[in-house]
Amino acid sequence: MFETTLALILFLLPLAWSPGPGNLFFAAYGARFGLAATLPANAGYHLATWIVTLGLGLGFAEVSARAPGLFAVMRWAGAAYVLWLAWGLWQADAARGPAARRAGAAGGALLLLLNPKAYLIILLMFSQFIEPDRGAPGVLWIATVFTLNNLCAFLVWTLVGARIGARLRQGPAAGAVNRGLALLLAGVALWMAVAR
Incomplete structure (x- = not known):
């Protein structure tokens, strides 16, 4: 079990820690x-991640295989959701404080649920690390x-985003931020929509 866990973590390092839609969303x-x-x-986001990962690991992949258009619909819906959040930030008035829409627990879960790339990574992970016995x-454990x-x-x-933002959030630069x-x-939304 230790060797499998170590291999799994090494497998996940570049996937989870490199800039992707989820990381950039939370940094912003x-x-x-x-x-x-x-x-x-x-x-x-992470409660949804755990539940979706369990579901895929326990057989949800078969349902997805029977509905191939599901990933396309999810990709476009996820991109639209992130674009909607971007629009809220664009319209935020820095002088009045944080008027942009904050993403709560439901918004975080929705971000995961509408991100087909997450499903593909999870399926790839299980194809490499599931032990039938x-x-x-x-x-x-894997989930x-x-x-x-x-x-x-x-x-x-x-945290990195928060540190950068704290330096730029004050004064006239806040609107530009x-x-x-x-x-x-919006770039994340485009990435989610067109990248396969």
């Missing part, structure tokens, strides 16, 4: 609202390691 939100304000969205306990690894990565990205973060989120 950390920059805008600070670390503490993003914790509900992070909790929602371990059954449900093995799936539970937990995967989720905790992602949570650590997202918290680091959020909001628009820059909105453009970053």
Whole structure:
């Protein structure tokens, strides 16, 4: 079990810690609202991650295989959701404080649920690390390691974003920061929509 867990963590390092839609989303939100304000969205995202990972590991993949258009619909819906959040940041008035829409636990969960790339990574992970003789306990262990690894990565990205944002959030630069973060989120939405 130790060797499998170590191999799994090494496999997940570049996937979870490199800049991707989830990391960039939380970095941008950390920059805008600070670390503490993003914790509900992070909790929602990672609870959804754990549940989806368990579901895929226990057989949800068969349902997805029977509905090939599901990933396309999810890709476009996820991109639209992130674009909507970007629009809220673009319109935020820095002088009145954090008027942009904050993503709560439900928003964080929705971000995961509408991200087909997450499903593909999870399926790839199970194709490499599932041990048939371990059954449900093995799936539970992999889902937990995967989720905790992602949570650590997202918290680091959020903290980095929050530190950068704290330096730029004051004074006349704050409006430009909001628009820059909105453009970053719009780029994430485009990435989610077109990347396969």
